[in-house]
Amino acid sequence: MIKLENLTKIYSLGILGRGGIVAVDRVSFEIGNGEIVSLVGESGSGKTTIGKLILRLMKPTHGKIYFMGEEVSRYKPLDYYKGVQGVFQDPFSSFNPVYKVDRVFENVNRYLLDLPKSEFWGKVEESLKSVGLNPKDVFGKYPHQMSGGQLQRVLIARALVIGAKFLVADEIISMLDASTRVDVLNILGELRDNMGLGILFITHDLSLGYYISDSTVIMYRGSVVEMGDTEKVFKNPIHPYTKMLLESVPTLDKRWKPSEEIFRVESGERFFTKGCKYYSRCPFRRKECLSFDGKLRKVEKNHWVACILTGGD
Amino acid sequence: MTAVDILKAESLKVYYRTLHGSVKAIDGVTFEVRKGEVLGIAGESGCGKSTLVNFLVLPKDPMYHAGGKVFLKGKEITSLPKHDLRKIRYEEISIIPQYSMDSLSPTRRIRMIIRDLMREHGKDFDPDLVRERLSMVNLPQSVLNMYPVELSGGMRQRATMVISTLLNPDILIADEITSALDVSTQKFVIEMLLGFMDRKVVSSIVFITHDLSILYQIATRVMVLYAGKIVEIGPMEEVIEKPVHPYTKALIYSLPKMNVRFKERRLKGIPGQPPHLLNPPSGCRFHNRCPLATKRCEEEEPPLVEVGKDHYVYCWEVKV
Amino acid sequence: MREWLKKHDTIYFMLTNKRFVGGMLFILSLILLSLIGPWLARIELGWYIEEAGKRALDPTANIGTPYSPPSPKNWLGTNSFGQDVFLQLVYGLRSSLLVGIIGGGLATVVGLSIGFISGYSGGMVDETLMMLTNIMLVIPTMAVLIIIAAYLPYRGVLIESLIIGLTGWPWTARAVRSETLSLKSREFVHLARISAVRPLKIVFGEIAPNMLSYVFMVFILQFGGSILAAVGLDFIGLGPTRGTSLGIMLQQAVLWNAIQLGMWWWIIPPGAIITALIAALYTVNTGLDEAFNPRLREM
Numbered sequence: 001m002i003k004l005e006n007l008t009k010i011y012s013l014g015i016l017g018r019g020g021i022v023a024v025d026r027v028s029f030e031i032g033n034g035e036i037v038s039l040v041g042e043s044g045s046g047k048t049t050i051g052k053l054i055l056r057l058m059k060p061t062h063g064k065i066y067f068m069g070e071e072v073s074r075y076k077p078l079d080y081y082k083g084v085q086g087v088f089q090d091p092f093s094s095f096n097p098v099y100k101v102d103r104v105f106e107n108v109n110r111y112l113l114d115l116p117k118s119e120f121w122g123k124v125e126e127s128l129k130s131v132g133l134n135p136k137d138v139f140g141k142y143p144h145q146m147s148g149g150q151l152q153r154v155l156i157a158r159a160l161v162i163g164a165k166f167l168v169a170d171e172i173i174s175m176l177d178a179s180t181r182v183d184v185l186n187i188l189g190e191l192r193d194n195m196g197l198g199i200l201f202i203t204h205d206l207s208l209g210y211y212i213s214d215s216t217v218i219m220y221r222g223s224v225v226e227m228g229d230t231e232k233v234f235k236n237p238i239h240p241y242t243k244m245l246l247e248s249v250p251t252l253d254k255r256w257k258p259s260e261e262i263f264r265v266e267s268g269e270r271f272f273t274k275g276c277k278y279y280s281r282c283p284f285r286r287k288e289c290l291s292f293d294g295k296l297r298k299v300e301k302n303h304w305v306a307c308i309l310t311g312g313d
Numbered sequence: 314m315t316a317v318d319i320l321k322a323e324s325l326k327v328y329y330r331t332l333h334g335s336v337k338a339i340d341g342v343t344f345e346v347r348k349g350e351v352l353g354i355a356g357e358s359g360c361g362k363s364t365l366v367n368f369l370v371l372p373k374d375p376m377y378h379a380g381g382k383v384f385l386k387g388k389e390i391t392s393l394p395k396h397d398l399r400k401i402r403y404e405e406i407s408i409i410p411q412y413s414m415d416s417l418s419p420t421r422r423i424r425m426i427i428r429d430l431m432r433e434h435g436k437d438f439d440p441d442l443v444r445e446r447l448s449m450v451n452l453p454q455s456v457l458n459m460y461p462v463e464l465s466g467g468m469r470q471r472a473t474m475v476i477s478t479l480l481n482p483d484i485l486i487a488d489e490i491t492s493a494l495d496v497s498t499q500k501f502v503i504e505m506l507l508g509f510m511d512r513k514v515v516s517s518i519v520f521i522t523h524d525l526s527i528l529y530q531i532a533t534r535v536m537v538l539y540a541g542k543i544v545e546i547g548p549m550e551e552v553i554e555k556p557v558h559p560y561t562k563a564l565i566y567s568l569p570k571m572n573v574r575f576k577e578r579r580l581k582g583i584p585g586q587p588p589h590l591l592n593p594p595s596g597c598r599f600h601n602r603c604p605l606a607t608k609r610c611e612e613e614e615p616p617l618v619e620v621g622k623d624h625y626v627y628c629w630e631v632k633v
Numbered sequence: 634m635r636e637w638l639k640k641h642d643t644i645y646f647m648l649t650n651k652r653f654v655g656g657m658l659f660i661l662s663l664i665l666l667s668l669i670g671p672w673l674a675r676i677e678l679g680w681y682i683e684e685a686g687k688r689a690l691d692p693t694a695n696i697g698t699p700y701s702p703p704s705p706k707n708w709l710g711t712n713s714f715g716q717d718v719f720l721q722l723v724y725g726l727r728s729s730l731l732v733g734i735i736g737g738g739l740a741t742v743v744g745l746s747i748g749f750i751s752g753y754s755g756g757m758v759d760e761t762l763m764m765l766t767n768i769m770l771v772i773p774t775m776a777v778l779i780i781i782a783a784y785l786p787y788r789g790v791l792i793e794s795l796i797i798g799l800t801g802w803p804w805t806a807r808a809v810r811s812e813t814l815s816l817k818s819r820e821f822v823h824l825a826r827i828s829a830v831r832p833l834k835i836v837f838g839e840i841a842p843n844m845l846s847y848v849f850m851v852f853i854l855q856f857g858g859s860i861l862a863a864v865g866l867d868f869i870g871l872g873p874t875r876g877t878s879l880g881i882m883l884q885q886a887v888l889w890n891a892i893q894l895g896m897w898w899w900i901i902p903p904g905a906i907i908t909a910l911i912a913a914l915y916t917v918n919t920g921l922d923e924a925f926n927p928r929l930r931e932m
Contacts, residue, residue, distance in 0.1 A: 042495035042496065042497065043495055052823075055823070055827055056827075057823055057826060057827070077829045078829045081827050081828065081829050084827075085827060086823070086824075086827055088820040088823060088824070089820070090820055093819050093820040093821060094820040094821055094823075094824050095821055095824075096821040096839055096842070096843070097843065098842045098843060098845075099842075104824065104828075107825065107828045107830060108828055111828050111829045111830050111831075112828060112829055147586045149586075150586075155824075177357040177358055177523075177587070178357055178523060178524075178525075178564060178567065178568060179357060179563065179564055179567055179582050179583035179587075180582045180583070180586075181567070181582065182567045182568075182569060182580045182581065182582045183581070183582035185569070185575070185580075186575070186579060186580070186581075186582075189575040189576075204495065204496065205496075206496070206571075207526075207568075207569040207570060207571055208569050210569070210571055210574065211569040211573060211574055211575055211580070212574075212575050230574075234571070244497060245496055245497060246571075248496045248497045248499065248500045249496055249526075249571070250496075250499070250500075250524065250526040250527045250529065250530050251526050251529075251570055251571050252525065252526050252529050252553050252565065252568065252570055253570060253571070253572065255529070255530055256500060256503075256530050258504075332642070332645070
């Protein structure tokens with residue numbers, strides 16, 4: 001449904017555009033109908049930038065994004081946003097504090113749908129119910145009178161009212177309380193199963209990705225280092241970065257092992273423009289890594305890795 | 314109070330003054346911090362965990378002491394005047410705050426910040442000690458000549474770690490220090506923190522977080538807070554493996570683990586929302602979200618029940 | 634009422650803030666004075682109206698004996714020309730407040746528009762507008778005012794306000810721009826964008842309402858700034874060519890040696906009113922700052 005092709009985003013520095021920060025570096029992957037793909041990475045990995053690029057909140061420097069086979073920039077905003085929607089990280093900042101919550105729906109009807117009032121609000125109520133909210137708890141409230149979990153559900157309901165086919169969910173539960181997190185996650189899973197919604201689930205939390213997603217894409221500094229079926233990536237991680245991440249995730253069933261990774265002081269860290277970006281932190285690094293082209297290689301069915309040490313083709 | 318208790322709080326109440334009345338952020342908690350342990354304090358946002366430790370270190374308006382006592386090494390500290398509290402700070406109890414960003418004066422170099430701190434406590438700047446401590450957290454000497462803004466977030470946090478522990482406090486409080494970090498750095502920071510205890514720089518650590526799985530990695534005992542009150546307190550391993558309080562149970566059950574997938578088994582959250590602490594519910598504060606709640610839970614404060622060795626819960630429905 | 638106020642924190646804090654309320658009361662009483670001033674002057678100068686017939690009260694008319702100190706006949710005395718100081722004061726206050734409202738309002742509106750557009754659109758538009766703003770900032774405003782004012786043979790209060798308003802906006806534009814920049818990256822703006830809301834609607838429907846308190850403060854500061862600028866222009870003789878103003882009163886008082894002649898009633902009232910007005914405006918501003926900024930609120 002959504003396809004990224006060599007997507008690259010460089011933030012230019014200064015007016016003349018000398019130099020720049022490569023936030024997203026030649027990323028390609030695909031998300032199908034009724035599929036949840038989790039995009040996992042730490043801060044600075046470019047995962048949020050990819051979300052913004054898909055939502056057309058910024059323009060890519062190179063590369064293309066396709067939605068239903070058509071290049072994204074060819075759509076009129078109106079048509080595009082009827083198909084592709086997003087929910088963001090901070091529920092309280094997603095609502096304009098000076099307005100009532102109803103306004104996000106009003107905007108939807110005013111700018112996107114233009115349905116008769118009664119039909120539209122009927123649809124809103126239905127959608128609110130399908131995300132487990134009582135419409136009475138929503139209408140007429142100000143955002144600060146609701147909890148973060150409720151607000152995120154309102155935004156998911158908003159995407160449903162629009163009839164979106166694809167949803168970018170950027171860290172949508174990272175600011176919610178632990179006891180209400182998993183419910184929002186379950187809603188995403190149900191929407192996938194019942195309505196065939198495609199979802200890009202952006203997260204830094206591997207355990208959430210494992211729980212909900214069909215496929216996983218692991219990013220490091222703008223590049224995809226490993227991707228494939230979630231089960232394969234998590235149970236048979238191959239890239240040293242993925243392995244390190246999986247070992248560092250705190251869980252309730254195992255204790256941490258002492259670190260293997262080379263821990264460096266940030267200020268002394270060098271940015272290698274050539275070769276593998278993980279080079280400076282990698283415990284298995286070799287000279288050849290510096291000339292690595294960064295391309296993903298298939299290691300098994302539905303599992304790709306970008307590491308010179310893999311035997312894949 | 315036994316000799317191994319460094320800090321002991323008895324029915325401590327800490328409220329906030331607001332326009333609408335008092336917010337009962339901490340409402341009668343009793344616990345102790347023992348020598349040589351890492352006490353984890355877990356709870357969701359708004360449960361009062363940060364209020365509790367910030368009160369212990371330095372009460373600030375609009376926070377105020379609404380009852381109960383706190384003994385630090387046998388000395389009652391809630392009635393101490395502000396300047397005596399300042400003295401205790403850094404020497405006996407110290408905190409690594411959640412936002413280490415704001416805790417360092419932006420106009421002074423790290424060296425000056427350290428020097429000021431030492432002087433305030435009547436000590437001289439000891440270059441060898443500082444060098445040793447910096448290397449413990451993997452910071453180069455050069456940070457001494459930098460201003461806080463020149464350091465990255467992670468470095469600033471480690472610099473704060475060094476400053477907080479410079480005077481070898483008995484208790485070091487770490488307030489959500491890992492929540493803004495990436496998973497890979499979390500682990501390093503925690504290893505460094507434990508390093509302070511291994512080298513006897515601090516004798517106990519109080520580690521606050523909303524993330525139980527991080528606590529599980531480091532804490533010896535855990536205290537679970539809900540809406541300003543303790544619900545369960547006990548040895549870390551036992552609480553995770555055999556939680557007793559309905560809240561702890563539901564919370565642990567709701568956390569995604571690396572062995573559950575949506576397609577195979579659904580996890581369930583806790584229905585409802587934590588209460589507002591302006592008018593907290595009567596009786597047990599969890600009663601309106603609790604599957605086991607009875608009439609009694611709504612009316613009377615739950616009793617303290619010992620459910621195992623050193624393992625207690627506040628609940629009406631738990632039978633020993 | 635109290636309950637309603639408690640729900641609207643900002644208004645509550647505004648109305649319970651001593652600085653805001655005190656300053657505002659003072660300003661309102663000055664506005665009231667300027668409104669009912671002519672009516673008071675009719676009482677004051679009843680004897681003169683009887684004498685001269687139903688002639689309109691003209692602050693430049695020679696009404697009484699020159700050099701007379703305050704008396705029941707002339708409440709604040711007369712100046713060297715026999716003009717009534719109280720009468721001049723109320724009309725002067727009127728024109729000063731008018732300059733404040735028109736000039737300050739204009740500067741606020743221009744500054745806001747440029748700030749919004751610049752901050753929201755970014756890129757070349759931003760670069761160009763900010764270049765313009767910075768040029769306006771570094772040119773000494775007083776010099777520009779003098780040149781413009783000197784070229785106009787007939788100047789009224791309105792023209793003076795326009796000149797002041799059109800030169801006073803740059804710092805507002807800069808401040809509004811930076812505020813817009815920070816609001817622009819908030820998620821509700823993203824949400825509006827993916828609802829296909831048009832840019833102008835986003836600026837005025839989503840961003841601007843969050844800056845209401847800020848806009849109010851900006852206006853208060855611009856109001857005071859415009860009054861001061863007008864007084865400065867008047868004082869060096871570039872004020873309105875007809876009528877009077879507080880600045881013109883001061884200028885004439887100094888020109889005709891009021892201090893040397895010991896005519897305190899000519900120079901102190903206009904000076905005191907200007908000072909008090911400006912001080913009150915700044916007090917209101919600090920009060921607003923305390924009310925709007927939760928960190929400065931007192932419990």
